[in-house]
Amino acid sequence: MIRIMGDLILDGRVLLPHLALDCPPGRWTALMGPSGVGKSTLGRIVAGLPVAARLAGTVDVAGPVTLMGQQDQLLPWADALANVTIGARLRGQAPDRARSRALLADLGLAGLETRRPAQLSGGQRQRMALARTLIEDRPVVVLDEPFSALDAATRAQMQDLAARHLAGRTVILITHDPLEAARLCHAAFLLDARGTRPLPLPATPTPRALDDPQVLAAQTALFRSLMPCAA
Numbered sequence: 001m002i003r004i005m006g007d008l009i010l011d012g013r014v015l016l017p018h019l020a021l022d023c024p025p026g027r028w029t030a031l032m033g034p035s036g037v038g039k040s041t042l043g044r045i046v047a048g049l050p051v052a053a054r055l056a057g058t059v060d061v062a063g064p065v066t067l068m069g070q071q072d073q074l075l076p077w078a079d080a081l082a083n084v085t086i087g088a089r090l091r092g093q094a095p096d097r098a099r100s101r102a103l104l105a106d107l108g109l110a111g112l113e114t115r116r117p118a119q120l121s122g123g124q125r126q127r128m129a130l131a132r133t134l135i136e137d138r139p140v141v142v143l144d145e146p147f148s149a150l151d152a153a154t155r156a157q158m159q160d161l162a163a164r165h166l167a168g169r170t171v172i173l174i175t176h177d178p179l180e181a182a183r184l185c186h187a188a189f190l191l192d193a194r195g196t197r198p199l200p201l202p203a204t205p206t207p208r209a210l211d212d213p214q215v216l217a218a219q220t221a222l223f224r225s226l227m228p229c230a231a
């Protein structure tokens, strides 16, 4: 469970008023809204990372968190195996190379374990970053626009991989993509200067098919809600 209550304040100005976000355990919740409104900031607060803003309120998170961002933040001088196991090595623990290899293979990167990030495509780097997120095996995961830089086909493939590997985790997905939210999430919130508003999503199991009529209808409804003139 993740619960965020209060006002998000930056430089004395309220960015997000009256936050009332409940993200149920084992479910995926999308955070959507205009650029600069504070979505990534909230994600970082949930992950316990430093932010420029201040939350005048409370954040409750049940369990350790890992965050995957838009930039892959891979170490350029380290190979795939070393990048995936960086968390353990930073904590002074022995890296689980077998699990790392298995994850890389499951994400379609078998044979590329000794490649450095510059020797991989954008989609392969994001899969490497996903493997680094998954090996942490945390019950709570923040995905901050993790697939937004990818082409449409690779993005859909990454969505399926993430959904399969993170099924049953408590996930916050920060996204600008209505189709992504409609495919992957159980609940969605629109965050803007007026506050927090729930957005409708299908009640069917996830990940939902790209051509599922309910997904396409939800995509359109979400898109309309995100338009600046939406009521």
Ligand SMILES: Nc1ncnc2c1ncn2[C@@H]1O[C@H](COP(=O)(O)OP(=O)(O)OP(=O)(O)O)[C@@H](O)[C@H]1O
Residues within 6 Å of the ligand: 010, 015, 033, 034, 035, 036, 037, 038, 039, 040, 041, 042, 052, 053
């Ligand atoms: N390190 C920082 N120092 C000062 N202000 C910052 C810093 N990082 C972000 N901000 C400001 O905080 C506000 C919220 O930023 P945040 O990245 O959370 O927005 P966002 O909703 O995720 O935007 P986007 O959808 O464009 O990624 C913005 O006004 C941004 O300019």
